[in-house]
Amino acid sequence: MTGDQESTAEQTQSGGRSRRKLWWPAALAAVVALGLGVPALVSSGTPASGSSSSAPSTDSAEAGFARDMATHHQQAIDMSFIVRDRTQDQAVRTLAFDIINTQANQRGMLMGFLDQWGLTQASAAKPMAWMGHTYEAHDGSLMPGMATNADLDRxxxxxxxDAEVFYLQLMLAHHRGGMDMAQAYVDAAKNDVEKRLAQTMVNGQQAEIDLISSMLTERGAKPTP
Incomplete structure (x- = not known):
């Protein structure tokens, strides 16, 4: 092999290692999150698989929050994947990557709770009924802060x-709605593990709200579309 060939091979291997370093921890985190249901529930004293009447009921705040926040998170993940294909701005792409991985991780934990409690991932209850909240769902916006289908199409x-600013505006509203819901669960929680997760969401989304607000200011844009 010539010197040039050896250099090219080393660069290819280095690029492969860099990509693995970027994606592997995120993939591992998602897998770990899905598996956290058993130890987390055991440590909190909540029986797994709905084997006891002390497990949360399907209409409890525990189950309602898990279902609704999983839905809320999924849209944030979807929006973040969209913008990653629409801009080359590194700051926005990094934010989108962080949201994808953090919220996919948390969503996996929420689904894990429901599975361990022997509850379905969906119910006939209206979104946010567990917190006594009423919201007029419209065009795919099921809860406060969620974008409409028209927003996603745009x-x-x-x-x-243009994509960066609109994404940041949508995500700012999305985080505000999600943070309010997480705080409502923190205030009503009966499951310590899920409460800690919700508090993590409150803290993390407040930090990202501050970051997104500054990113909009840097781009000469306002918080709302």
Whole structure:
């Protein structure tokens, strides 16, 4: 092999290692999150698989929060994947990557709770009924802060700075709605493990709200579309 060939091979291997370093921890975190249900529930004293009447009921705040926040998180993940394909701005792409991985991790934990309690991932209850909240769902926006289908369609048509700004505006509203719901569960929680997860969401999303607000200011944009 010539010197040039050896250099090319080393660069290829280095690039492969870099990609693995970027994606492997995130993939591992998602897998670990899915498996946290058993030890987490055991440590909190809550029986697994709905084997006892002390497990949360399907209409409890525990189950309602898990279902609703999983739905709320999924849209944030979807929006973040969209914008990663619409801009090359490193700051926005890094934020989107962080949201994808953090919220996929948390969503896996929420689904794990429901599985261990022997509860379905969906119910006939209206979103946020567990917290006594009423919200007029419309065009795919099921809970406060969620974007509409029209919003998502528009995001898919934008690129560059326009995509960055619209994504940041949508995500700011999304985080505010999600943080309010997480705080409502913290205030009503009966499961210590799920309460700690919800508090983590409150803290993390407040930090990202501050970051997103500053990113909008840097781009000369306002918080709302």
């Amino acid at each position: 995001l898919r048509t934008l690129s560059g700075r």
